[in-house]
Amino acid sequence: MKSINDYLGHSAGDWFIRVFAQRLRAKVGCPGMIARVGGDEFVFVPNQTMSALETESFARQLRMMLECSVLIGGEMVSRTVSIGVAVGAPGQDTASDLVNRADQAAMMAKRAGGNEVAAFSQDMSLKDAFQKDIELHLRDVIDSEALLLHYPPEVDMRTGEISAVEALVRWQHPTRGLLLPDSFISIAESINHAGKLGRWVLRAACADFSKWRSDGLARNVMLRVNVSPIQLVANGFVRSVAETIEEFGIDPGAVCLEITERVVVSDVENTKRTLDCLKDVGVEIGIDDFGTGFAVLSHLKSLPVDMLKIDATFVRDLGT
Numbered sequence: 001m002k003s004i005n006d007y008l009g010h011s012a013g014d015w016f017i018r019v020f021a022q023r024l025r026a027k028v029g030c031p032g033m034i035a036r037v038g039g040d041e042f043v044f045v046p047n048q049t050m051s052a053l054e055t056e057s058f059a060r061q062l063r064m065m066l067e068c069s070v071l072i073g074g075e076m077v078s079r080t081v082s083i084g085v086a087v088g089a090p091g092q093d094t095a096s097d098l099v100n101r102a103d104q105a106a107m108m109a110k111r112a113g114g115n116e117v118a119a120f121s122q123d124m125s126l127k128d129a130f131q132k133d134i135e136l137h138l139r140d141v142i143d144s145e146a147l148l149l150h151y152p153p154e155v156d157m158r159t160g161e162i163s164a165v166e167a168l169v170r171w172q173h174p175t176r177g178l179l180l181p182d183s184f185i186s187i188a189e190s191i192n193h194a195g196k197l198g199r200w201v202l203r204a205a206c207a208d209f210s211k212w213r214s215d216g217l218a219r220n221v222m223l224r225v226n227v228s229p230i231q232l233v234a235n236g237f238v239r240s241v242a243e244t245i246e247e248f249g250i251d252p253g254a255v256c257l258e259i260t261e262r263v264v265v266s267d268v269e270n271t272k273r274t275l276d277c278l279k280d281v282g283v284e285i286g287i288d289d290f291g292t293g294f295a296v297l298s299h300l301k302s303l304p305v306d307m308l309k310i311d312a313t314f315v316r317d318l319g320t
Contacts, residue, residue, distance in 0.1 A: 016072060017036075017040065020040075020070075023066055024044065033045045033047070040079075045095075052085075055087055056117060056119050059117045062083065063081045063083055067081050067115065081115060082106055082114050083105075083106060083116075084101075084105030084106030084109055084118055085117065085118070086098045086099075086101035086105060086120040087120075088101075104120060105119055105120040105124065106118070108124055130176075134183065135187050138184055138193060141171060142193065142196050142200050146173070147169060147170070147204075148170050149168065149170070149201065149204055149205055149208065150168050151208075152166055152168065154166070163221065164222035165224065167201060167224065167225050169197070185228070189229075189230055195228070195230050195234050197228075198228050201226070202240075203244055206223075206244055206247075206255075207248055209248070209254075209255075210250055221254070222255075222284070224286065225255065226257075227258065229260070232271065232274055233267075233274075238277040238281060241257070241278065241281060251282075252281055252283045253284065255283045256284040257278060257285060257286070259271075259275075259285070260287070261287060261288075261290055264287065264303065271303070272302055272304075275303055275305075279304045285307075286305070286307045286309060287300075287305055287307075287309065290308040
């Protein structure tokens with residue numbers, strides 16, 4: 001709805017909602033209850049029993065009908081429709097339970113790309129509970145002893161020597177065990193903690209690296225640290241990197257900051273300015289997951305990139 005409001009005005013958005021509601025009422029008929037629960041969110045409760053298969057089939061028909069174009073002020077406007085379905089048992093599930101489950105299913109439909117129908121499942125409930133658990137406790141875990149770094153090595157296949165290590169964060173969760181980054185990085189970004197988490201990783205990695213070198217280790221090893229998109233656009237990021245490296249007495253040339261392809265294509269000009277400033281600090285720059293379909297080689301011509309990590313999906317079938 002935001003695009004309609006921004007482009008055609010709020011009166012057009014209100015008109016679209018009215019037409020949407022009329023179509024919904026026409027499709028479902030009089031039996032049952034229709035309620036608008038948010039800006040562009042509706043709930044439909046049938047007054048007759050429907051099986052899970054019947055409910056999903058009806059939801060798909062509803063989606064196809066609702067996504068048809070609407071004429072507003074001479075403009076033909078259409079929007080995608082994401083529908084979440086929940087089926088309950090009388091005497092066991094409350095109305096609140098069902099609305100919550102349908103909302104979870106609708107969110108799953110949106111995450112799948114939108115314009116989809118998703119039915120609530122127990123697996124969906126477990127995933128939602130896991131995400132809420134991570135979101136609740138992640139706020140307090142940064143800077144605590146629950147976070148730790150693992151350092152998988154890069155090995156020169158010709159000599160067998162370790163040429164680099166990559167600092168990868170782990171979370172020793174009190175009840176769920178050791179969690180890998182995929183479990184909580186995206187959640188950290190969603191609650192605006194990615195910058196704080198990224199700063200912790202850089203400081204902890206530099207502290208470890210400095211200690212190794214003071215102990216006579218890792219003299220010819222590169223330290224690789226991942227940088228989130230949030231960090232790259234944050235004010236003072238370059239200064240923070242320079243101060244951290246200087247604090248631990250590390251040669252900047254022994255540190256490589258890795259960004260993902262999607263950061264490059266999202267804003268090439270601003271990315272280039274930040275990377276140029278990081279190169280002035282003396283660190284190396286790497287692009288991770290290259291070959292996943294976002295960037296093109298022409299982008300690299302203007303960026304101060306020292307190395308690429310080709311994504312495994314790009315090379316997995318080369319042998320065949």
